[in-house]
Amino acid sequence: MSSLKAHFSPKGIEAGCDEAGRGCLAGPVTAAAVVLPKSWDHELLDDSKKITEARRDALRIAIERDFEHWAVGFVSPEEIDNINILNASFLAMHRALDQLSVTPGLILVDGNRFNAYCDVKHQCIVQGDGIYRSIAAASILAKTHRDALMKNLHEEYPHYGWDKNKGYPTKHHRSAIAEFGPTPYHRNSFALLPRQLKIFKG
Numbered sequence: 001m002s003s004l005k006a007h008f009s010p011k012g013i014e015a016g017c018d019e020a021g022r023g024c025l026a027g028p029v030t031a032a033a034v035v036l037p038k039s040w041d042h043e044l045l046d047d048s049k050k051i052t053e054a055r056r057d058a059l060r061i062a063i064e065r066d067f068e069h070w071a072v073g074f075v076s077p078e079e080i081d082n083i084n085i086l087n088a089s090f091l092a093m094h095r096a097l098d099q100l101s102v103t104p105g106l107i108l109v110d111g112n113r114f115n116a117y118c119d120v121k122h123q124c125i126v127q128g129d130g131i132y133r134s135i136a137a138a139s140i141l142a143k144t145h146r147d148a149l150m151k152n153l154h155e156e157y158p159h160y161g162w163d164k165n166k167g168y169p170t171k172h173h174r175s176a177i178a179e180f181g182p183t184p185y186h187r188n189s190f191a192l193l194p195r196q197l198k199i200f201k202g
Contacts, residue, residue: 004045004133006038008123012105015069016134017093019110020048020142022085024167025177026160026186027150028074029085031092032141033100033107035069036134047130048139053147060144063137070137071099072145081189090115096138110135157183 007014019031042062044055051059063070073095075088083091090113097107097117107114107122110129114122125131129139147166154163160176160183167173167185177192186192 004041004136005131006041006133008108008125008132009106010038013102014106014108014134015097015100015104016108016128016132016136016138017096017110017114018048018129018135018139018142019089019092020139020146021167022089023169024187025169025173025190025192026077026162026167026183027146027153028076029080029088029092030072030074030142030146030149031089031096032070032072032138032145033093033096034063034067034134034137034141035100035102035104036067036137040066041133045133045136045140047127047136048143050130056140056144056147059137059140063141069100069102070141071096072141073097073099074149077185077187080187084189085187086113087115093117108132108135110139153185157185 013035015033015035017033019029021027021029044059048056073092075092080088094117107120109122109124112124112126114124128135150162150166159180161172165173174193182192
């Protein structure tokens with residue numbers, strides 16, 4: 001049994017939402033929405049950042065196998081550049097919610113801000129992926145779906161090490177940007193290189 005809470009309210013349908021990839025230099029921001037039965041639990045379930053990749057992959061299989069009410073939404077680097085990463089994170093959550101086959105009465109959102117979705121009530125919960133099962137499940141799906149996409153993009157652009165860093169600003173990733181330049185999957189509104197390196201290269 002996990003130590004996470006089964007629900008925020010004992011009544012009604014709740015959807016947990018979380019995003020992945022907000023701090024990356026490349027690739028989309030990804031979000032998931034998950035409706036879990038209040039009786040469902042899994043001993044491995046936790047905030048996706050606290051568990052290994054192997055455990056995340058096992059949980060993804062369990063969640064997608066056992067439930068039909070889950071969805072994943074993506075917002076592209078170009079869209080991120082146009083609307084900023086915060087709004088893109090909210091849009092990714094909205095896109096995930098759009099795909100759910102049920103309409104929740106309450107949305108549980110990891111974090112402290114959210115753009116209202118239709119007329120559905122929402123509750124923002126700081127570090128909610130370590131408190132509520134539905135948010136933790138959403139964090140697992142968002143993370144694993146995004147990681148899988150970045151591994152596929154690595155095959156197209158192997159110099160950047162996306163199979164390992166998943167687009168985050170590691171030393172190897174930034175060194176590759178300095179040597180080969182940005183790709184169409186990079187977020188041009190982000191500081192892809194440290195300022196002093198830009199000056200040196202320019």
